[in-house]
Amino acid sequence: MGSYRADEDYDYLFKVVLIGDSGVGKSNLLSRFTKNEFSQQSKSTIGVEFATRSIQVDDKVVKAQIWDTAGQERYRAITSAYYRGAVGALLVYDVTRNVTFENVDRWLKELRGHTDSNIVVMLVGNKADLRHLRAISTDKAKAFAEKEHTFFMETSALEALNVENAFTEVLTSIYHVVSKKALDIGDDPLALPKGQTINIGNKDDVSAVKNSGCCSG
Amino acid sequence: MRNSSNNRAEDRNKEVSSSSPATDSRFHQTLRNVQGLLKGRSFPGKILITQRSDPLDPSTLHSPNIDRRSPESDRDQSEQQDRSTEKDELQNRSSTNASSSVNNTKPSSTSSQSTSKEIPKSNVGARATDSARLMKFTKELSGSSVILEYLEGSIDTWSMADLSREKILNVEADSYWCLSKLLDGMQDHYTFAQPGIQRLVFKLKELVRRIDEPVLKHIEEQGLEFLQFAFRWFNCLLIREIPFSLVSRLWDTYLAEGDALADFLVYISASFLLTWSEKIRKLDFQEMVMFLQHLPTHNWTVVELEMVLSQAYMWHTMFNNSPSHLAG
Numbered sequence: 001m002g003s004y005r006a007d008e009d010y011d012y013l014f015k016v017v018l019i020g021d022s023g024v025g026k027s028n029l030l031s032r033f034t035k036n037e038f039s040q041q042s043k044s045t046i047g048v049e050f051a052t053r054s055i056q057v058d059d060k061v062v063k064a065q066i067w068d069t070a071g072q073e074r075y076r077a078i079t080s081a082y083y084r085g086a087v088g089a090l091l092v093y094d095v096t097r098n099v100t101f102e103n104v105d106r107w108l109k110e111l112r113g114h115t116d117s118n119i120v121v122m123l124v125g126n127k128a129d130l131r132h133l134r135a136i137s138t139d140k141a142k143a144f145a146e147k148e149h150t151f152f153m154e155t156s157a158l159e160a161l162n163v164e165n166a167f168t169e170v171l172t173s174i175y176h177v178v179s180k181k182a183l184d185i186g187d188d189p190l191a192l193p194k195g196q197t198i199n200i201g202n203k204d205d206v207s208a209v210k211n212s213g214c215c216s217g
Numbered sequence: 218m219r220n221s222s223n224n225r226a227e228d229r230n231k232e233v234s235s236s237s238p239a240t241d242s243r244f245h246q247t248l249r250n251v252q253g254l255l256k257g258r259s260f261p262g263k264i265l266i267t268q269r270s271d272p273l274d275p276s277t278l279h280s281p282n283i284d285r286r287s288p289e290s291d292r293d294q295s296e297q298q299d300r301s302t303e304k305d306e307l308q309n310r311s312s313t314n315a316s317s318s319v320n321n322t323k324p325s326s327t328s329s330q331s332t333s334k335e336i337p338k339s340n341v342g343a344r345a346t347d348s349a350r351l352m353k354f355t356k357e358l359s360g361s362s363v364i365l366e367y368l369e370g371s372i373d374t375w376s377m378a379d380l381s382r383e384k385i386l387n388v389e390a391d392s393y394w395c396l397s398k399l400l401d402g403m404q405d406h407y408t409f410a411q412p413g414i415q416r417l418v419f420k421l422k423e424l425v426r427r428i429d430e431p432v433l434k435h436i437e438e439q440g441l442e443f444l445q446f447a448f449r450w451f452n453c454l455l456i457r458e459i460p461f462s463l464v465s466r467l468w469d470t471y472l473a474e475g476d477a478l479a480d481f482l483v484y485i486s487a488s489f490l491l492t493w494s495e496k497i498r499k500l501d502f503q504e505m506v507m508f509l510q511h512l513p514t515h516n517w518t519v520v521e522l523e524m525v526l527s528q529a530y531m532w533h534t535m536f537n538n539s540p541s542h543l544a545g
Contacts, residue, residue, distance in 0.1 A: 046448065046457065050503075094321035
């Protein structure tokens with residue numbers, strides 16, 4: 001799927017945000033995807049952090065600008081400013097901690113309140129490697145994702161399980177939305193950069209959930 | 218503006234006061250003051266003001282059954298902390314620590330006045346500013362009877378297990394005191410939406426505009442917001458940005474600043490940021506965010522940190538009493 005590319009040449013630049021409760025593994029998902037690294041003793045994110053990676057989709061280079069936000073409640077006022085302009089989001093919970101899944105609803109509301117309604121959202125159940133500690137079943141999360149029309153995947157940043165898939169899926173989906181939009185609007189070069197009327201409401205979402213239903217879990 | 222801030226320093230320097238309002242001469246005057254300071258000849262006015270004129274007698278403060286360190290050993294500590302940053306003296310640091318911890322349990326009748334006599338002795342090079350601040354801090358400490366416990370060797374080898382239960386309780390109480398003292402001056406940094414931090418981020422931007430406009434222009438042109446990197450700096454008082462081993466040196470300055478810390482933090486951050494002024498001007502938005510969030514400080518020693526602090530002190534002297542400089 002995705003391959004590492006030089007930073008300079010890209011056809012599309014997409015802003016993606018990582019949100020979800022504190023300690024669910026957002027920063028490690030990011031470092032796994034952008035640097036193929038995982039840290040057992042990572043410090044909690046303060047404010048926002050940032051990393052990029054480019055992948056190939058069809059014959060185009062798609063560069064992801066990924067904003068990793070702090071999950072702690074006390075930073076909410078600052079981090080919500082970073083939703084602006086995002087065309088994709090990974091909403092992460094921890095499959096071993098019920099409360100992080102219960103809060104998904106709130107995160108989704110906040111996200112939708114701050115972004116364009118056509119944003120591509122993927123619900124991500126991280127820490128899928130902790131099989132004996134699982135508190136949220138795959139079916140339960142999948143049902144929630146279908147109800148909310150989001151993608152869904154279970155991942156493990158530690159085992160590098162599905163991390164690549166999750167990001168690539170989101171980026172590819174944004175790419176399809178944008179290139180479809182580009183066809184719709186013809187050659188008007190001004191229409192695209194504004195990025196306001198991206199239409200992704202063609203209900204491919206559900207099939208995407210099925211396709212990407214994942215891990216052993 | 219004019220030279221009100223200069224005058225105070227000059228009074229102490231016994232130098233001829235220049236009344237020229239030109240920024241140039243103001244700058245050179247400040248530079249001379251700082252240079253004088255670095256030679257250990259004088260102390261700037263600001264750090265010696267607001268001092269309790271009549272230090273409380275520690276014996277009236279200490280309840281007899283609580284084991285507290287005497288002012289005399291506080292003084293010992295301030296000397297040690299002065300030395301501790303001189304690399305070549307690290308060796309004898311631990312031996313002095315040992316001797317001072319021997320007498321730290323004995324009540325002493327030495328009055329805390331003796332601390333002020335130490336001022337002329339402790340002006341070692343660039344350490345003079347900080348030793349003066351430290352003196353102020355030490356005085357405060359002697360009044361409030363805070364103790365600092367030591368362990369032998371490097372901080373990396375310290376373990377809680379090496380302390381007695383009583384000492385741990387003392388350390389806990391003292392840590393609490395230090396933390397609440399520190400937070401006194403920055404309470405709205407940690408309330409909802411952290412308005413205090415937002416304010417400092419704004420001040421930082423204005424200060425950088427004043428000191429290094431080309432960098433600010435570049436940052437603005439690239440669409441980088443100061444909040445995107447400086448939020449963490451202020452939220453964590455820069456400790457995320459430097460090696461852990463240097464944190465105690467940084468905190469020496471913080472505690473010495475006392476209530477003025479929030480303001481001084483802006484200057485430290487500006488100095489810190491502009492350490493890489495040239496580099497930053499060559500980076501685009503994404504490179505800048507990533508550079509500023511992972512600054513190359515892993516090989517820093519006390520030398521680099523003290524450069525940042527000295528520069529901050531110099532700018533603070535230049536600008537802080539002249540708010541119109543920062544009006545944008």
